[in-house]
Amino acid sequence: MTNKLKINPPLFLVSTNWPCWKCDTRIPLAALLAIKVDEINGDICKLTNITQLPDEILAFIQSRVPSFKYSYSMTISTKYFANTCPNCGVMQGDFYLHSEPGSPFFPMDKKEARALFMTEIPLTEPLWIEADYELGAPCEMIYTHAKRV
Ligand SMILES: [Zn+2]
Numbered sequence: 001m002t003n004k005l006k007i008n009p010p011l012f013l014v015s016t017n018w019p020c021w022k023c024d025t026r027i028p029l030a031a032l033l034a035i036k037v038d039e040i041n042g043d044i045c046k047l048t049n050i051t052q053l054p055d056e057i058l059a060f061i062q063s064r065v066p067s068f069k070y071s072y073s074m075t076i077s078t079k080y081f082a083n084t085c086p087n088c089g090v091m092q093g094d095f096y097l098h099s100e101p102g103s104p105f106f107p108m109d110k111k112e113a114r115a116l117f118m119t120e121i122p123l124t125e126p127l128w129i130e131a132d133y134e135l136g137a138p139c140e141m142i143y144t145h146a147k148r149v
Pocket residue numbers: 020021022023024025085086087088089090
């Protein structure tokens with residue numbers, strides 16, 4: 001169900017801290033934001049339900065958020081690269097993190113977008129990632145207002 005996407009540089013790691021839905025510990029979360037994807041005409045998008053990810057990208061994400069890993073989702077009965085809680089181990093599903101207004105990666109306004117951090121992942125050439133994607137206002141909001149670090 002996911003798409004093989006050709007991602008051209010730049011690709012951004014977006015991160016934040018947020019309470020785990022299960023144990024309420026504040027945990028680090030990671031997401032990917034792409035702005036030049038061949039299959040999507042120049043729209044900014046968030047990658048979700050990532051099923052295939054080049055090793056160097058995973059290594060970069062894990063250098064900041066080690067609890068981002070290939071995990072089994074009981075919700076959709078498949079594995080994908082997801083955030084997990086370093087305290088209780090529970091997966092923080094992409095739907096929960098991305099898809100509802102006010103979710104950590106679904107900022108509703110400038111202020112919520114400013115609570116996010118954005119880092120460019122060093123890339124010299126295009127790469128392929130298998131994933132779904134989400135478009136729209138939250139992506140623009142993150143791209144415009146997240147703190148560049
Ligand atoms: Zn937890």
